[in-house]
Every structure is written in structure tokens, then in C-alpha cells.
Amino acid sequence: MFVxxxxMSFHxxxxxxxxxMFEKKKALIRASKGCQLLELYQDKNSPEIFFTYSYWNTEQDLENYRNSEFFISTWQQTKLYFNGKPEAWSVDKRESLQ
Incomplete structure (x- = not known):
């Protein structure tokens, strides 16, 4: 699994x-093959900054999602709201303490 x-920073x-838009689409994102978790965070000090965390079984699952019509149309709409360039990282989850 990787994360x-x-x-993203919005006007x-x-x-x-x-x-x-996220409210309408979050269940469909989470239902994508290989997606194990989807979370949305908003920065406390800069409310225009948001982060999504999604957990995927494989990198191919993420790539399949990113190449889907659903993602492409959603991302095109989301880009209209940005006030800066988005950044993304794919990381391996090493530990989780609960």
C-alpha cells in the first residue's frame, strides 16, 4: 500500500x-478500484490550502484512476479554482500508530 x-491552494x-464538488464526488473517488482510504484536510492557518490523502493498493490502481474519464473531468473542473500550482507526492507508508 502507498499513500x-x-x-492544493484555492482562490x-x-x-x-x-x-x-468534493462532497458530490468523494464516494466515487473512494470506490475506485484499489482505493482504500480518502481524506481531505484544510490548513488551520491558511484556509485556502487543502490536502488530500488517499491510500492505494498499487501504483497501477492510482494510474488507472488518474487516466479515467472521471478523474480527468474532475481535475479539469478543480484546476479552475486554483490560485497556485498543486503539488503531489507518492509515499510508502512506513508506520502507523493508533
Whole structure:
């Protein structure tokens, strides 16, 4: 399993639109083959900054999702709301303490 972390920064005027879009699409993202977890975070000090964390069984599962029509159309819509370039990392989960 590995984790995909995406940092996105939005224009203030588009935050509500992004959150409404995420609400509508989150279950479909989570239902994508190989997706084990989906989380959305908002920075406490800079509310225009959001992070998504998604856990994937394999890198191929993520690539299949990223090449899907669903992702492509969702990402095209999301990009309209950005006020900066998004950043993304694929990391291996080493430990988790609960």
C-alpha cells in the first residue's frame, strides 16, 4: 500500500464550490478500484490550502484512476479554482500508530 498526498491552494471565492464538488464526488473517488482510504484536510492557518490523502493498493490502481474519464473531468473542473500550482507526492507508508 502507498499513500498519495496532494496539496492544493484555492482562490478564496472558490473554496465553497470546491467543497461542494468534493462532497458530490468523494464516494466515487473512494470506490475506485484499489482505493482504500480518502481524506481531505484544510490548513488551520491558511484556509485556502487543502490536502488530500488517499491510500492505494498499487501504483497501477492510482494510474488507472488518474487516466479515467472521471478523474480527468474532475481535475479539469478543480484546476479552475486554483490560485497556485498543486503539488503531489507518492509515499510508502512506513508506520502507523493508533
Amino acid at each position: 498519495r498526498i496532494v496539496k 478564496q471565492k472558490h473554496i465553497k464550490e470546491f467543497l461542494m
